[in-house]
Amino acid sequence: MSGISKSQVSALCKDIDIRVNSFLDRPREGEWPYIWLHATYLKTRENRRVVSVAAIIATGVNTKAAIAQVFKASWQRCRVHFMRNALAHVPKAQHQMVAAAIRSVFAQNTQAEGSKTWRHRADQLRARLPKLAALMDEADVVGIFPNEASIMRLVGTILLEQNDEWQ
Numbered sequence: 447m448s449g450i451s452k453s454q455v456s457a458l459c460k461d462i463d464i465r466v467n468s469f470l471d472r473p474r475e476g477e478w479p480y481i482w483l484h485a486t487y488l489k490t491r492e493n494r495r496v497v498s499v500a501a502i503i504a505t506g507v508n509t510k511a512a513i514a515q516v517f518k519a520s521w522q523r524c525r526v527h528f529m530r531n532a533l534a535h536v537p538k539a540q541h542q543m544v545a546a547a548i549r550s551v552f553a554q555n556t557q558a559e560g561s562k563t564w565r566h567r568a569d570q571l572r573a574r575l576p577k578l579a580a581l582m583d584e585a586d587v588v589g590i591f592p593n594e595a596s597i598m599r600l601v602g603t604i605l606l607e608q609n610d611e612w613q
Contacts, residue, residue, distance in 0.1 A: 455526060459599060466602030469609070478506040488597055489590040496590055501601050525552065528585060535577040544578065547571065 485500045529545060536544045547567045554560040564582065572579035591597045 450526060450530065458526070462599055462603060463595070466599055466606060469606040470598075470602055474506075476510070481506045490594055490597060491590065491592055492594070499594060499597065501597055503601070503605065532578055532581060535581060536575060540575075544571070544575070 482505045483502060484505070485502045487498045488501055489496050490499050491497075529548060532548060533541050533544065547570070551560050551563045551567060554563050568579045568582035571582070591600075
């Protein structure tokens, strides 16, 4: 993940935006006897001010299948940006090892396993790389999104992945 340019990040974001917008704008057919609405408020920058916006998520159960579990997600920081920030605290010779350690977190099957692995990796790195471990301790939740498009990108991607799992 080291050495990714701003233009590569922009290109990745455009690709994600296309996929997310296609998912969000898709036709919904059939009957939906149960729909749950949930809103969470996120901070974003708008006209050089930090404002609170609602991300409203609708979860529906159609007549063919029921959702086996409740949708759960925490709003996580972008992996690419986190990796870039993390590797800035690591000597070049250790970039590959640290990147592999952090990527192993994202390979876990459940949120609980991911959180446990995250804590374990931070603790493993703490003695040799205390600044990186401190960054990992503080990296759980995004405080302010740069704009509403980034909120749509993140929430839409999570919903798209969850929808694929439910399918």
